Amino acid sequence: MAQNIYDDPDFFAGYSQLPRQVEGLDGAPEWPAIRAMLPELSGRRVADLGCGFGWASRWMRDRGAASVLGFDLSQNMIARARADTRDPAIEYRIADLDTLDLPEASFDLVYSALTFHYVRDFDRLVRMIHAALVPGGALVFTIEHPIFMAAAHPHWISDEDGRRTWPVNGYSIEGERRTNWFADGVLKYHRTLGTTLNTLIGAGFEPRCVEEFAPTPEQIEQMPALAEEMERPMMLLVSACRH
């Protein structure tokens, strides 16, 4: 069973105040880049793995998805997601991605935002998703970037010119990383970018787009604090197509 930090009251209290939880998709600077990677949604059957409060699930349904099935480990998240819709084509379930099995060839799109880095066995998950998609179906997901996750002490430092700099060590040593983020000892799994892509390819996916999220000049103008995201990527965005 995966660690369920999202139902820790202290964690949840802090997490719920993040701009992306309060404002929804517009509070996530990477959302325009994700949206550009999504296929046409009209009539499509979608699974949203790690759906949280359901912001993306509802957005995809609003864009014409025939059905959206959202999964999250957190009872808090699923309770609020359920409270926020009465649409019978949107269904939310509590599930652990370390053990979830979806029915075969049942989805046109599997979407996941900032969740797969909590999953221990990425290969199992990716093979399950491949089987759950119809041929030609798409997998679009975001994770914390391995550059962001790798180091023993992942926080800003300064270089000799005083420039904001990110430390990397242990990059090729995959596995558990513990960080303190709204709670102590949040458990994540570091994988190299190569492992992430080769796992997809090995399962029968063809990578279509790999984005290491960086803000646009317009985004930086509107929110100058985003400029530091040019120094190192925090998020990796991937779209892949099932053969």
Added chain:
Amino acid sequence: MAQNIYDDPDFFAGYSQLPRQVEGLDGAPEWPAIRAMLPELSGRRVADLGCGFGWASRWMRDRGAASVLGFDLSQNMIARARADTRDPAIEYRIADLDTLDLPEASFDLVYSALTFHYVRDFDRLVRMIHAALVPGGALVFTIEHPIFMAAAHPHWISDEDGRRTWPVNGYSIEGERRTNWFADGVLKYHRTLGTTLNTLIGAGFEPRCVEEFAPTPEQIEQMPALAEEMERPMMLLVSACRH
């Protein structure tokens, strides 16, 4: 015209003493990983872009390649490569990858080691290579990893525990990087991993394997100095297939 640092006498004197130049492929720890990415060579027509002294060109011909055409900007390199073979199926030419045009549908494999990061217009190069390959042909190349290249001051630092750590900044700011490596001001071009892969995909390649080179436990046992390569990847190895 690309910077031709390899014909700078001081640079060439130092560079020629690198283990990989003295010992050839066995002096390059990433060579076993590259070899695993190469297709069957028997009867294949190969282009080797940035062939240097021709170590890989000769190896591929020894493995049955029908012909190998090696290109390098450096007159020093090409002169020595030519001196090291009498095989009429191996030919070496001086060429600048910023302007090289290969004949269409003429190669089964395009190979390049540690050269493309000197190329200013990667998109032009990749589209030219795509056209030069037959359908089903392969592109296998290595470059300096963008994690290794990005920072303004790319050298080892220590984290708060004294651990060897690599600084990253400017990752999403692509373009020129100048380093001092056997000579001052060696000019390279930094591109994100996403840009490298999306350029391949956009030109009609399908990525088949993406390796961020790390030594095996056996390699570290034989050469303990390689252990630091686990901390951050220095090289990116990519194989892709022409649709």
